[in-house]
Amino acid sequence: MTRALLVATLGVTGALPPAPPVAAASSPAAGAAARADVPDTCPDGGAGCVDDTIARLRDRFAVLGSSCDHHATFALAYLRTTQGFKWGRDQDGYFADNAWVNREGGLFAEYYYRAYDDWAAGRRSAVPGAWLVALDAARSRRLSGAGDLLLGMNAHINRDLPYVLERVGLIAPDGSSRKPDHDRVNDILAAVIDPLLAELIARLDRAGFDTGIPTSAALGLLVGWREQAWRNAVRLADARTPFARTLVELDIESGAVAIATGLATLTSYVPPLSGPGPRAAYCAERHGSAPPVAYPFGVPPAY
Template sequence: MRRIRTGFGVKAIYVGLMVALLGATAVRPALAGPSWSQIMKTFKPGWDPNSANVCIRGDISCVEAVVAEMKRRNKPLMDSCDHNAVFSLLYLRTTEEYLRTVKSNPNYFSNTPFVNHEDALFALYYFRAFDNYKAGRMSKVPSAWKIAFESARDGSTTGGGDLLLGVSAHIQRDLPYVLDSIGAPRQPNGKDDHDKVNQILQRVQKTAIEEAARRLDPTIDDTQIQGTTLDDDGFLQIVKNWREEGWQNAVLLSTQREVTTSKIETNATAQATTFATTNRADATAREKRDSWCALHHDDR
């Protein structure tokens, strides 16, 4: 029987354990604040700087929790090449840029905690629609989102189509309700802060879409909309126009709720139907997209 040497062997085991532990820590850093699931137990619309809930009072730790939750949700979509991964990735990169912006300049907005609160509620609208769809609670899924999720499930639209469906549903359908529920139009400098978000979108749009094309579907950045492509400045202007319309609808919701709600839902559904129809993918296109994703979804 061979005797086990101690000395070097014990040291090697110790070093190996430390590397493993430190490596795990590096891969999964702990959040400085509460997790998204913890926050959601007491979260509700309405900014309150004195709330015990970090997202109601709009702490930076709230945005960090939003990003962490987006990463958690995005990974299995990317790993499985789920067609919902396109919008999920774009939304994640946009929120990461938002976090970087407000971390480096806490006074970027006139009321950054208020906009942080909006950021969390806006994300919740997407998470809730997605979770309700996956759970089969179709009566709770807005029509525009239902079209987007069904298109992703069936593989009936291109990667660019999936991106347009997600962006359109989230901005044209969700945004006005979010703004109205937190009273954004009644906030001092609320419109100025709303418009400053466009500068963040300007910084992240091209790189995020290029990444989606590189990792998920190489045709994404060639997708046409109103005479421009998704990676062009023209698409950003379209998004700005949608955001402006979302603001105006939020203003109207406070005085003309029934009419404005009907207008929002009808418009968002019609837009989703158009995008699903004009960005159809046949079996060959689906196969090419999925094959590309299988090879490249882990690329950076």
């Protein structure tokens, strides 16, 4: 029953019912202050910024993956997607402006680091609501692997990405839109999604990714989220008054929390029929395995 609901929800619209308030979630005003503190570590968009991001993501995944922490599912997906981003960027003419996408990638990762590190340090009022739902759920080990992955992606795409896009700028100096480069990332997602799923199944949670959802539907969901993130970034950039901006931020924050809470409901274990035990045992045995399928950039090491 749960699987059927998840298939129907993700395969058709990706929309979920409104969620209840999240305790200790940050307000838009608090979120604005927190965003101002997120460092732009790649302001010039140098090529080395992506290498630095990959190195940091690899270090984080190594800790989470080797301990079979439920946060490892999103960390592995983020690492492999960023490696795929580098592969795409290094193809001649793939992006119109490599410096812009390099800067975006570096800043985007900083939002993830900040949310996770604030959460781990107990600074809950500084953590965006969608991230609180995702990170708390992973710590409680109450969701399947697919649930942990989707909640992380929701928080990072639906919540973080609009703010990142607005900060790096939606319009190039010549007046053209940055949207084509934004959309090219969708091709990278399409190239990595199948080997990523194979790796997640082989190393972390075999049963938890047996959702019955075709990868084409999952990809369509992510592409739809990224399109909405762009539109929300435009709304942020077009907001002419503090009040107008607050309304946009409320929409972004509450929408991401609603999706997170709905997904958490659909992907929760149902004791005593299911629970995290088999996942833990499987991961303990398999987490150090090499990826079973080559990515476009090759077969990366396990850690």
